[in-house]
Amino acid sequence: MSSTFLVATFSDPDALVRAVVAVREAGFKVYDVFAPYPLHGLDEAMGVKRSRxxxxxxxxxxxxxxxxxxxxxxxxxxxxxxxxxxxxxxxxxxxxxxxxxxxxxxxxxxxxxxxxxxARLYPGKTAALLAEGVTNDTFALALRRRESGFDVHRARVLLEQNGAERVKEKEAEL
Amino acid sequence: MSTSTTVRVNGKTAPATGSGVMPQVLPPTFWVDGNPTFRQITDDIAQPMEGRPGKGWWICFGIAFLALLNLGGMVTYLIAKGIGVWGLNNSVGWAFDITNFVFWVGIGHAGTLISAILLLFRQQWRTSINRSAEAMTIFAVMCAGLFPAIHMGRPWDAFFIFPYFPNQRGPLWVNFRSPLVWDVFAISTYLTISLVFWYLGMVPDLATLRDRATGKIKKFIFGTLSLGWNGSHRTWARYEIVSLVLAGLATPLVLSVHSIVSMDFATSLLPGWHTTIFPPYFVAGAIYSGFGMVLTLLIITRSTMNLQRYITLRHLDKMAKVTMLTGMIVSYAYLTEFFGAWYGGNLYERYHFINRATGPYAWCFYLMVLCNVITPQLLWTRKARTSVVFLFIVSIMVNIGMWFERFVIIVVSLHRAFLPSGWGMFYPTIVDVGVLVGSFGLFFTCFLLFIRVLPMIAMWEIKGVMGHGAHKMALSADDPEKVTVNV
Amino acid sequence: MSGAATIQISGRVRALALVLIVLGAATAIVGVILAPERTWPNLLVDFSYLATVGVSALFFMAAQSLTGARWSASLRRVPEAFTAILPVGALLVIIAVFFGRSVLYPWSHPGGLAHEPAFAGKNQYLQPSWVFIRMIIVLASWLIFAGLFRRASLHQDQHPELGLAQHKKLTLYSTLFLPLFAVTLTIAAFDWILSMDPRWFSTMYAVYVFAGTFVQGIAAITLATIALKKHGALSAQHCADHQIHDLGKMLFAFSTFWAYIWTCQYLLIWYGNIPDEVTHYVSRTNGPWLYLFALNLIVNWLVPFTVLLSVRAKRTTNVLRAMCILVLFGHWLDLYMLVAPTVWTTPKLGIPEIAIAAGCCALLFLVVVRGLNQASVVPLNDPILAYESAHVIVHHHPVQRNLGGVEQ
Incomplete structure (x- = not known):
C-alpha cells in the first residue's frame, strides 16, 4: 500500500537534526529520515527506541x-x-x-x-528512495501525509524555515 | 574557536592558570586529509572500480594469477599422486601444510581485530582500513582452509570432519575432545562470521554503488546485493546495534580461533608444543603477522589507487605501533618459553630449546628472532613509522618472520622428539614450496579482484567520521599540524 | 587546588577505618608469633593484593595514555590515587616475603631444592639472595614510575603553559613502563607466588596473574569513580554516564579475558595430564578446595559477565558498584587460591583471615582518600580536557548519543 510523503532534503546533517527536533515539537510525527550514514544524536531527536x-x-x-x-x-x-x-x-x-x-x-x-x-531487507527488493542522493550526500526527512489532521502548508513552512533545501511531495511504498 | 577555557572543578571555577595563560589544547586526531565533501568521498572511493586499472595493477594481477595457476597445477598433482610428493617422513609428519595453515589463519586475525576490537575501543583510525582488512581476513582464511583439505590426501572425504545426519558411519561420531575437531568448528565459524560481518558492513556502500551505477548489469548486481537498502534511519539504528553485537561476538571469536589452533599443538605432550602460554602467544603472533600483511597490502594499494587522503601516514603510524606492541608480546612469549625450559628441569624440554638455537634448523630460529624480536624494535621512532619504504620492508620481514616462527615450532619439535632413534630431518620438495607460493597467488588474486570490484574503503563510515561534529571542530582548529602530533 | 580537602570523610568512618587497621595489625602480629603457618600465607595474599592494586592502576594509566584515550582524561586522578598505596604495599610485600620465607618458600631452607635435577635453572633462579635482589628491583621500578607519573601530572596542574609537554612526558613514561611492567610483573608472579611450589610451573602463570591484577585495578578504579560521583566530588561534566559505561565495559571485557586465560591454562594442563604438571590443579580441585575453586570462577567471571551483559547494567551505578565489590573480593579469592592450597591441606577462612583482610581494606581506603585529597580531583590543564571543555557546547547536538561505536 503506498502513501504520500512530504520529503524535505538537506545537505547539512546538523540542519536536518534541528529540523527533526522542530518538526516534532510542532506536533508532527517524523516518519523516517534517510541519510548516507547513521547520524549521531538522531535517535533521541527522532525518539527512536533502542533496538531489541x-x-x-x-x-x-x-x-x-x-x-x-x-x-x-x-x-x-x-x-x-x-x-x-x-x-x-x-x-x-x-x-x-x-x-x-x-x-x-x-x-x-x-x-x-x-x-x-x-528491517525488511532481502535480495531482489527494489529500494524505495524518497530523494535522490540519500545514499550519497543528501539527507532527507519524510513526514507521512495522513487523511486528516495533516497541515501540508504548515509542515512545508516549518521545514523550509529549518533549513530544508527542497520540500516535495512524493508517493512511495515503504 | 571558543575561548571558554576555564576548568570547572567541584562546582567552582578553578583558576586554571593563575597567570592568565590559556591551557594548551589537544584536539582529536582527524583521519581524513583535505576535508573532502560527501560527494567527493563517494567519487574517490568508487573511482578505482569505475576507471580502467593501471599498469601496476595488471602486473601484480598477472604475477598473482600465474601463482594461482601454479597452485592449481600443484594441487592437482598432489591429489593425483598422494601426499608422498611432499617432503614428509616418519619423524616429521606435519610440516609445510600445517605451517601454512597456521600462518594464513594468523594473517586473518588483524582484519577482525581492526573491524571488531578497534570498533569496541572506538579507535577511529580503523574506518579507512577496516574494509580491506576484513577482505584480507576472508581470503586468508580461505587460503588456510585449503591446507587441511589437501593434506587429507583424499579431499573428497573431507566431509568426514563434520558431524552429520544421517550418520553414514553408523553411530560413530567425530571425537569432540579432539582439538582438530575444535579447529573445524573454529575455522568454519570464523570464516562465516567474518563473511557476514564484511558483507553487512558493505550493504550501505553497495546501495551507494547501485544508485550511481550506469550499466544494467552493474545495477542488477549491486541492486541484488544491497537488499533494497534506502538509507532509512530506523534501519540505520538497528544496523548499528547489530554491528556492535557482531563486533562483540567477533572479539572473543578471534581470540578463540588462534587459541584453538594453538591447542592443536599445546594439548600434545611434545616438548616445544606442550606449554600453557601458547593460546595468548599465538593470538598475539597472529595479530602481529596480520598487521604485517595489512601494512604490505595498504602501502601498495594506497598509492596505486590514489587513496592517500584516506589511508594517511597517521594510519600507517598507528598500524606500526600495533605491530611493535604485538611484536614485543611475541618476544615476551619466546623469552618465557626459554625461561620455562631452563627453570623447569624437564630434560626433553630443555633439549628441545637447545636444539632450536643450535640444531640443524638454527638458521630458521635466528631468522625468526631477527624478524620478530629485533625488527619491531626499529619502529620506536616516528620517522621510522611514517617512512613508507621502511615500513614496507619491515612488513615483509614480519611476514617472513611469522612464517618461520610456525615452521620452527612445528618442524623443530617434530624432528627431534623423545627417542633419538626416531629423529629425522625434513627437506621441502618442489611441491611443498609450490603450494606455498600458490597460496599467495590465491590470496593476492582475490585481493586484487576485490579492490577492483568492491569499495575497499567503507564510504559510509568515512562520511560518518567527517560529518561528526568533533571532526569539523578539529578541522577548524587553527593549527592542523598540532593535531597530527597526537599520540 | 590547595586548601580544603575535597573528599570529606566523617570522623566515624575514619575512626572505624583506624580501628580496623589496628585490629588487623594486632591479629597479624599475634598470629605471626603464635601461628605463623596460618598467618604468613594470609599476609602474603593481602600484601600482594595491595601491591597489585597499585601497580594495576599504574598500568591502567599507561594503557589509557598509549591508546590516546580521551574518554578517561578527566578520571586520571583516580588511578593516580591508587598508586599511592605502592610505597606501603611495597614495604608490606618485603615484610611478607622476607620474614615469612621460612613458612612460605621451600627454597629458603638449605636443601629445599634437593629433589630438583641438577640442571634445573630453578636451583640458581631461586637462590634466596637473588630473589630478594629481584624483589627490590621490581618494587623500586614500580615506585619510580609511580613517582614520575604523579610528578608530571601535578606539574601539569601548576603550569598551563606546559600542558602538552607534560602530556607528552606522560606518554613517554607509559611507553617505557609497559615493557618494564611485563617483565617485573612476571618476576613478581614467579618469585612471590609460584615459587612456593617449586616443583610446579606454567608458562602462562604470569599472564594469569596479570589478567587478575588488571581486573582488580579496573574494579577498584570504577568503584572509586562511582563513589566520587555519588559524593559529588566528580561533577556530571567530568564523570558522565558514558564514562561509567566505558568503565563497565572494561570490567566486563577483562573479567572475560581473565576467564579466557583461566580456561586455557586449566584446559591445557588437564588435557596434557602430565603427573608433574597436574599437581597444581589436583590439590585445588579435591576435597573442600573444589568449592572455592568453583566459587573463584563464579565470582570473577560468571556473575559479572551475566550481570554486565546489558548496556543498562553497565550504566547503572548501583549494579556496577556491586560487581566491582564482587570482583575485588574475587581477586582476593584468586590470590588466596594461588597461595593457600600450596601450604594448607584444607581451606582456612576464619577470623584471622577476615581481620587481616579488613585491616588492609581500611588501609587502602585511607591511603586512596589521602591521595585524592592531595590534588584537584580533576586534572587541571590537561590538554584533552581543555579541548573538550572548550568545545563541549559547540560541537554537540542537544542530545548526546548513547551508543559507543563510532564516536570518539
Whole structure:
C-alpha cells in the first residue's frame, strides 16, 4: 500500500537534526529520515527506541550453548562412548571450545537474520528512495501525509524555515 | 574557536592558570586529509572500480594469477599422486601444510581485530582500513582452509570432519575432545562470521554503488546485493546495534580461533608444543603477522589507487605501533618459553630449546628472532613509522618472520622428539614450496579482484567520521599540524 | 587546588577505618608469633593484593595514555590515587616475603631444592639472595614510575603553559613502563607466588596473574569513580554516564579475558595430564578446595559477565558498584587460591583471615582518600580536557548519543 510523503532534503546533517527536533515539537510525527550514514544524536531527536535485536543474540546464544553441550554429551557419553587417550566420556572441559564456537556462530547468524527480517531487507527488493542522493550526500526527512489532521502548508513552512533545501511531495511504498 | 577555557572543578571555577595563560589544547586526531565533501568521498572511493586499472595493477594481477595457476597445477598433482610428493617422513609428519595453515589463519586475525576490537575501543583510525582488512581476513582464511583439505590426501572425504545426519558411519561420531575437531568448528565459524560481518558492513556502500551505477548489469548486481537498502534511519539504528553485537561476538571469536589452533599443538605432550602460554602467544603472533600483511597490502594499494587522503601516514603510524606492541608480546612469549625450559628441569624440554638455537634448523630460529624480536624494535621512532619504504620492508620481514616462527615450532619439535632413534630431518620438495607460493597467488588474486570490484574503503563510515561534529571542530582548529602530533 | 580537602570523610568512618587497621595489625602480629603457618600465607595474599592494586592502576594509566584515550582524561586522578598505596604495599610485600620465607618458600631452607635435577635453572633462579635482589628491583621500578607519573601530572596542574609537554612526558613514561611492567610483573608472579611450589610451573602463570591484577585495578578504579560521583566530588561534566559505561565495559571485557586465560591454562594442563604438571590443579580441585575453586570462577567471571551483559547494567551505578565489590573480593579469592592450597591441606577462612583482610581494606581506603585529597580531583590543564571543555557546547547536538561505536 503506498502513501504520500512530504520529503524535505538537506545537505547539512546538523540542519536536518534541528529540523527533526522542530518538526516534532510542532506536533508532527517524523516518519523516517534517510541519510548516507547513521547520524549521531538522531535517535533521541527522532525518539527512536533502542533496538531489541540484542535479545535475539542472547536467546539464540543460550539455546545454541545448550544445544552444543547436550549434543556433545549425547554423542560422547550416551550414543557411542569411545575411550580416546584415557579422557573421561563426559569431558565437559574439552567440550567448551565447540560450545563457544557454536554459540557465536548461531547467535551471530540469527542476529543478522533478525535484522534483515525486521528491517525488511532481502535480495531482489527494489529500494524505495524518497530523494535522490540519500545514499550519497543528501539527507532527507519524510513526514507521512495522513487523511486528516495533516497541515501540508504548515509542515512545508516549518521545514523550509529549518533549513530544508527542497520540500516535495512524493508517493512511495515503504 | 571558543575561548571558554576555564576548568570547572567541584562546582567552582578553578583558576586554571593563575597567570592568565590559556591551557594548551589537544584536539582529536582527524583521519581524513583535505576535508573532502560527501560527494567527493563517494567519487574517490568508487573511482578505482569505475576507471580502467593501471599498469601496476595488471602486473601484480598477472604475477598473482600465474601463482594461482601454479597452485592449481600443484594441487592437482598432489591429489593425483598422494601426499608422498611432499617432503614428509616418519619423524616429521606435519610440516609445510600445517605451517601454512597456521600462518594464513594468523594473517586473518588483524582484519577482525581492526573491524571488531578497534570498533569496541572506538579507535577511529580503523574506518579507512577496516574494509580491506576484513577482505584480507576472508581470503586468508580461505587460503588456510585449503591446507587441511589437501593434506587429507583424499579431499573428497573431507566431509568426514563434520558431524552429520544421517550418520553414514553408523553411530560413530567425530571425537569432540579432539582439538582438530575444535579447529573445524573454529575455522568454519570464523570464516562465516567474518563473511557476514564484511558483507553487512558493505550493504550501505553497495546501495551507494547501485544508485550511481550506469550499466544494467552493474545495477542488477549491486541492486541484488544491497537488499533494497534506502538509507532509512530506523534501519540505520538497528544496523548499528547489530554491528556492535557482531563486533562483540567477533572479539572473543578471534581470540578463540588462534587459541584453538594453538591447542592443536599445546594439548600434545611434545616438548616445544606442550606449554600453557601458547593460546595468548599465538593470538598475539597472529595479530602481529596480520598487521604485517595489512601494512604490505595498504602501502601498495594506497598509492596505486590514489587513496592517500584516506589511508594517511597517521594510519600507517598507528598500524606500526600495533605491530611493535604485538611484536614485543611475541618476544615476551619466546623469552618465557626459554625461561620455562631452563627453570623447569624437564630434560626433553630443555633439549628441545637447545636444539632450536643450535640444531640443524638454527638458521630458521635466528631468522625468526631477527624478524620478530629485533625488527619491531626499529619502529620506536616516528620517522621510522611514517617512512613508507621502511615500513614496507619491515612488513615483509614480519611476514617472513611469522612464517618461520610456525615452521620452527612445528618442524623443530617434530624432528627431534623423545627417542633419538626416531629423529629425522625434513627437506621441502618442489611441491611443498609450490603450494606455498600458490597460496599467495590465491590470496593476492582475490585481493586484487576485490579492490577492483568492491569499495575497499567503507564510504559510509568515512562520511560518518567527517560529518561528526568533533571532526569539523578539529578541522577548524587553527593549527592542523598540532593535531597530527597526537599520540 | 590547595586548601580544603575535597573528599570529606566523617570522623566515624575514619575512626572505624583506624580501628580496623589496628585490629588487623594486632591479629597479624599475634598470629605471626603464635601461628605463623596460618598467618604468613594470609599476609602474603593481602600484601600482594595491595601491591597489585597499585601497580594495576599504574598500568591502567599507561594503557589509557598509549591508546590516546580521551574518554578517561578527566578520571586520571583516580588511578593516580591508587598508586599511592605502592610505597606501603611495597614495604608490606618485603615484610611478607622476607620474614615469612621460612613458612612460605621451600627454597629458603638449605636443601629445599634437593629433589630438583641438577640442571634445573630453578636451583640458581631461586637462590634466596637473588630473589630478594629481584624483589627490590621490581618494587623500586614500580615506585619510580609511580613517582614520575604523579610528578608530571601535578606539574601539569601548576603550569598551563606546559600542558602538552607534560602530556607528552606522560606518554613517554607509559611507553617505557609497559615493557618494564611485563617483565617485573612476571618476576613478581614467579618469585612471590609460584615459587612456593617449586616443583610446579606454567608458562602462562604470569599472564594469569596479570589478567587478575588488571581486573582488580579496573574494579577498584570504577568503584572509586562511582563513589566520587555519588559524593559529588566528580561533577556530571567530568564523570558522565558514558564514562561509567566505558568503565563497565572494561570490567566486563577483562573479567572475560581473565576467564579466557583461566580456561586455557586449566584446559591445557588437564588435557596434557602430565603427573608433574597436574599437581597444581589436583590439590585445588579435591576435597573442600573444589568449592572455592568453583566459587573463584563464579565470582570473577560468571556473575559479572551475566550481570554486565546489558548496556543498562553497565550504566547503572548501583549494579556496577556491586560487581566491582564482587570482583575485588574475587581477586582476593584468586590470590588466596594461588597461595593457600600450596601450604594448607584444607581451606582456612576464619577470623584471622577476615581481620587481616579488613585491616588492609581500611588501609587502602585511607591511603586512596589521602591521595585524592592531595590534588584537584580533576586534572587541571590537561590538554584533552581543555579541548573538550572548550568545545563541549559547540560541537554537540542537544542530545548526546548513547551508543559507543563510532564516536570518539
Amino acid at each position: 535485536l540484542p535479545w535475539v543474540t542472547f536467546c539464540v546464544g543460550l539455546c545454541a550453548l545448550a544445544l552444543a553441550l547436550t549434543f556433545q554429551f549425547y554423542t560422547s557419553v550416551l550414543d557411542w562412548p569411545l575411550n580416546v587417550g584415557g579422557k573421561p566420556d563426559n569431558s565437559t572441559l574439552a567440550f567448551i571450545p565447540i560450545c563457544f564456537e557454536l554459540t557465536v556462530l548461531l547467535s551471530g547468524l540469527a542476529t543478522v537474520a533478525a535484522l534483515f527480517l525486521r
